[in-house]
Amino acid sequence: MAEQKVVIVTGAGSGMGAATAKRFAKDGYKVVINGRTQSKLQKVADEIGGDEVLIVAGDISNPEDAANIVQQTIDSFGRLDVLVNNAAIAIFSAIEDLSLEDWNKQLSINTTGPFLMIKNAISHLEKSKGSIVNVSSVSGLGGDWNGFAYDATKGAVNIMTQALALDFAAKGVRVNAVAPSLTDTDMAAMVTQDPETLEKFKTRIAMKRVGQPEEVADVIAFLASHDARFVTGTILPVDGGLSASNGQPNMSE
């Protein structure tokens, strides 16, 4: 029988990360869940159940924590097949109001975090001929009003995805990304909890609704799977058709 595969999901205490951890567990993976808040991770681990889920709390932008997440994975499960770089924060602000401290925090979690995780994980992924799925955003495909800092990090993640896909293709490691639009999670609560703002978003989405975390998790699972074995360097929108539009209004509405 083939050995059970192992996935690390960062930011797995809520939203898409939690949905992704549950999806991989359902697919028979051993799952390592990371985030900064132990209680959130414990809840997800309890929902998954069994002893094939490992909690490693820590901040992905801290070099020691990032190394520890990968080391504990190898110590406990002996291998690594998939790294899902999902953890992120979103700071929206006009440039005049954004402090250097917040700019550095935004960059450090959303881009240095994935850099550190990949740097620590890559030798193990080469051994397993595994794959990386980065959780980017439609915000990395074009700008958001007042979103320049967050958008810059997601643009960086997209180019990292493509460049690393080139570097590791010959070594058998695939690197892809998903680019969700507004998805019903804690991060999007400021929008989803405000009916007027939510309506504004929906008018721009061809399918006229917010995405669900499980709908992103399913695409992440596909990109990591054997079915996607000839797919690398792809940034796959999971956006109900948002990025299919060039931004001009629907004249029939």
Ligand SMILES: NC(=O)c1ccc[n+]([C@@H]2O[C@H](COP(=O)([O-])OP(=O)(O)OC[C@H]3O[C@@H](n4cnc5c(N)ncnc54)[C@H](OP(=O)(O)O)[C@@H]3O)[C@@H](O)[C@H]2O)c1
């Ligand atoms: N929701 C949307 O509309 C949307 C749209 C496009 C893309 N995305 C992307 O989707 C991904 C998942 O976000 P989400 O929407 O599911 O939001 P979420 O529920 O806020 O999940 C993000 C998770 O990341 C964790 N996290 C934050 N900083 C961390 C750090 N330094 N180290 C480790 N874990 C950290 C958070 O937990 P702790 O605070 O406990 O660490 C949280 O559980 C993100 O990459 C986000 O940018 C979201």
